[in-house]
Amino acid sequence: xxxxxxxxxxxxxxxxxxxxxxxxxxxxxxxxxxxxxxxxxxxxxxxxxxxxxxxxxxxxxxxxxxxxxxxxxxxxxxxxxxxxxxxxxxxxxxxxxxxxxxxxxxxxxxxxxxxxxxxxxxxxxxxxxxxxxxxxxxxxxxxxxxxxxxxxxxxxxxxxxxxxxxxxxxxxxxxxxxxxxxxxxxxxxxxxxxxxxxxxxxxxxxxxxxxxxxxxxxxxxxxxxxxxxxxxxxxxxxxxxxxxxxxxxxxxxxxxxxxxxxxxxxxxxxxxxxxxxxxxxxxxxxxxxxxxxxxxxxxxxxxxxxxxxxxxxxxxxxxxxxxxxxxxxxxxxxxxxxxxxxxxxxxxxxxxxxxxxxxxxxxxxxxxxxxxxxxxxxxxxxxxxxxxxxxxxxx
Ligand SMILES: *Cc1c(COP(=O)(O)O)cnc(C)c1O
Numbered sequence: 001x002x003x004x005x006x007x008x009x010x011x012x013x014x015x016x017x018x019x020x021x022x023x024x025x026x027x028x029x030x031x032x033x034x035x036x037x038x039x040x041x042x043x044x045x046x047x048x049x050x051x052x053x054x055x056x057x058x059x060x061x062x063x064x065x066x067x068x069x070x071x072x073x074x075x076x077x078x079x080x081x082x083x084x085x086x087x088x089x090x091x092x093x094x095x096x097x098x099x100x101x102x103x104x105x106x107x108x109x110x111x112x113x114x115x116x117x118x119x120x121x122x123x124x125x126x127x128x129x130x131x132x133x134x135x136x137x138x139x140x141x142x143x144x145x146x147x148x149x150x151x152x153x154x155x156x157x158x159x160x161x162x163x164x165x166x167x168x169x170x171x172x173x174x175x176x177x178x179x180x181x182x183x184x185x186x187x188x189x190x191x192x193x194x195x196x197x198x199x200x201x202x203x204x205x206x207x208x209x210x211x212x213x214x215x216x217x218x219x220x221x222x223x224x225x226x227x228x229x230x231x232x233x234x235x236x237x238x239x240x241x242x243x244x245x246x247x248x249x250x251x252x253x254x255x256x257x258x259x260x261x262x263x264x265x266x267x268x269x270x271x272x273x274x275x276x277x278x279x280x281x282x283x284x285x286x287x288x289x290x291x292x293x294x295x296x297x298x299x300x301x302x303x304x305x306x307x308x309x310x311x312x313x314x315x316x317x318x319x320x321x322x323x324x325x326x327x328x329x330x331x332x333x334x335x336x337x338x339x340x341x342x343x344x345x346x347x348x349x350x351x352x353x354x355x356x357x358x359x360x361x362x363x364x365x366x367x368x369x370x371x372x373x374x375x376x377x378x379x380x381x382x383x384x385x386x387x388x389x390x391x392x393x394x395x
Contacts (some may be wrong), residue, residue: 001109002173003248003249003316004202004328004346005198005201005202006317007200008198009031009199009201009202010198010315011196011315011316011318011319011320012322012323013280013287014280014286014287014288014315014316014318014319015201015286015288015315015319016197016231016286016287016288016315017197017198017285017286018183018197018255018282018285019177019197019285020284020288022181023180023181023184023197024306026180026184027197027198027199028031029104029317030104030199031198031199031251033100033103033104034100034199034202034203035199035314037099037100037103037104038206039167043099043103046099046100047095047096047311048205048210048237050093050095050099050208051095054085054095054128054383055084055085055091055095056083056084056085057084057092057093057210057214058210058214058218059079059080059081059083059084059214060080060083060218060375061077061078061079061080061214061215061218061219061222062078062080062347063075063076063077063222064076064077064078064343064347066322066344066347067343067346067347067363068343068371069365070346071363071371072366072367073365073366073367073368073369073371073373074228074229074365074366074369074370074373074374074375075370075371075372075373075374075375076299076362076366076375076376076377077219077222077227077377078347078349078376078377078378078379079211079214079215079243079377079378079379080379081093081211081239081331081378081379081380082349082351082355082379082380082381082382082383083382084182085124086117086121086124087117087352087382087384087385088117088121088199088239088352088381088382089208089211089238089239089242089378089380089381089382090117090118090120090121090192090212090238090381091124091125092120092207092208092211092242092296093121093192093204093207093208093238093367094121094122094124094125094190094192095125095207096203096206096207097184097190097191097203097204098122098125098126098128098129098131099188099208100188100203101131101188101190101205102129102131104188106186106187106188107131107132107186108131108132108134108179108183108186108187108188109126109131109132109133109134109187109188109189109190110133110134110135110136110176110179110180110183110187110188110189111116111121111133111134111135111136111176111189111191111192112135112136112137112169112172112173112174112175112176112188112192113135113136113137113141113148113152113169113172114137114138114141114150114168114169114306114307114309114310115141115144115145115148115305115306115307115385116137116141116145116147116148116151116152116385117148117307117381117385118192118193119135119137119148119152119157119159119238120148120151120152120155121192122135122157122190122192123135123151123152123155123156123157124155126155126156127155127156127157128159133152133155133156133157133158134157134158134160134179135152135157135158135159135160136160136162136172136173136176136179137159137160137162137172137177138161138162138165138166138167138169138171138172139161139163139167140166140167140168141167141168141169141172141306142159142161144306145306145385147385148287148385149368160175162174162175166300168309169306169309170283170284170298170308170310171219171310173196173284174284176189177189177284177285179207184377186218191204191239192204192236192238193235193236193237193314194208194236194237194238194241194314194316194317195237195284195285195286195312195313195314195315196284196285196286197238197285197286198286199312200285201286201315201316202316203263204238205238205241205245205314207242207320208238208239208241208242209237209241209242209245209246210242211242211243211378212242212243212245212246212247213245213246215230215243215246215376216246216247216281218322219374219376223374225374226247226250226252227253227374227375227376228252228254228369228373228374228375229251229253229254229255229256229369229373229374229375229376230243230244230247230253230254230255230256230375230376230377230378231255231256231258231361231362231375231376231377231378232244232256232257232258232358232359232377232378232379232380233257233258233259233260233308233354233355233356233358233378234257234258234259234308234317234328235260235271235307235309235310235354236310236312236313236314237257237313237317238312238314238383239313239378239380240257240317240378241316241317243376243378244257244320244326244380248320248325251373252365254327255320255325255326255327256326256327256328256361257273257317257326257327257328258276258328258330258331258357258358258360258361259271259273259274259302259308259313259327259328259329259330259331259357260272260301260304260305260308260330260331260332260333260336260357261275261330261331261332261333261335261357262301262303262304262310262332262333263302263332263333264332267291267299268291268299268300268301268305269300269302269303270301270302270303270330270332271291271302271303271308271309271310271311272328272330273288273289273290273291273311273312274289274313274321274328274330275312275330277292277293277305277382278290278291278301279289279292280318281296283298283312283370284312286312286314286315287315287318288313288314288315288317288318289312289313289318289321290311290312290313291311291312292311299311302312303333303358304333304336304337304353304393305336305352305353305354305386306357307354307381308354308357309352327394329361330357331356331357331358331360331361331364335357335360335363335364336353336356336359336360337353337356337390337393338363339351339356339357339359339360339393340353340356340359340383340386340390341365342359342363343356343359344383349379349382349383349385350380350383350384350387351381351382352380352381352383352385352386353383353386353389353390354380354381355379355380355381355383356383358377358378358379358380359377359379360378362375362377
């Protein structure tokens with residue numbers, strides 16, 4: 001089984017490059033630059049060095065003993081991406097792409113952000129290298145995530161509010177693409193998830209694969225064997241594909257991606273692309289499953305967690321779904337909110353609301369598994385950013 005895309009960036013029928021003509025040659029330039037560094041040991045050594053010394057990798061693989069024993073089933077390990085610099089896995093991709101931008105001689109970095117996590121990670125790495133940084137963010141998201149807006153500004157980035165459409169992530173991506181078209185000679189577009197036109201889904205997955213490579217080595221050291229099951233939440237799909245990818249060839253390792261079930265299974269009230277309403281289509285440069293109505297209009301989405309609140313999913317996930325290699329389920333807002341509290345109280349770890357969706361599913365299925373079975377859950381980020389929101393919801 002081959003899990004690499006073809007030279008046009010397709011996994012089966014998914015992926016590709018659906019962009020205006022003006023972006024074709026910059027994307028080709030980016031693809032050549034990426035393939036030049038992909039097997040370049042000097043680049044990879046510099047990347048690894050920053051992952052270690054700047055971000056604190058490898059992140060631990062932690063045995064959640066009290067959670068496992070309380071549930072009375074599978075042995076649950078947590079991959080602690082919450083302990084990485086800036087508090088989530090997003091930093092891995094930001095470091096990788098900024099290094100690539102430097103190689104390409106670009107001095108200006110642009111990015112989109114939803115909740116602000118990717119914007120903060122990008123602003124952080126730009127500060128590290130003294131690069132100009134512009135982050136596009138929907139004004140609705142700016143209102144909801146004031147503190148992250150302040151963080152980005154503190155780090156020296158310019159945050160540009162986007163007032164069109166639903167004033168959220170989708171609109172911010174459109175603005176970032178528009179900026180890129182205009183300033184393509186000087187500017188590098190640093191996309192935040194395993195989404196968008198080729199080569200982004202491949203490149204982001206590769207940069208995030210350190211999660212799975214480490215987890216594999218760590219579980220072999222701790223248990224002397226591979227896990228039975230991997231679980232991760234899926235927004236655009238980068239933390240999950242980062243964990244899953246190094247295990248895809250291992251037939252005995254099962255994988256579950258957890259989407260945001262939102263308030264209900266009604267279209268518009270969730271962000272689960274593999275639930276009803278999710279159909280194959282093209283959004284923001286790539287062909288994948290996306291939430292749309294009967295006329296093909298992109299549907300509104302809802303999730304308690306801003307990081308999972310997006311109408312489309314990375315093309316490699318669409319492929320793995322159709323292949324049946326990865327199972328996709330959803331956890332709803334209420335289950336995620338409960339898991340947020342459960343993990344806090346059993347392990348002393350406050351998870352991000354995104355990650356809480358993965359934890360919620362682990363809580364659901366662990367009791368049906370045997371204590372001889374091993375599950376690894378990707379704890380994609382820490383929950384500090386969500387504490388105010390949860391406080392309001394619980395009041
Ligand atoms: C952004 C984010 C996600 C969702 O993005 P993916 O690309 O699907 O990983 C999940 N968890 C956290 C903590 C995030 O910040």
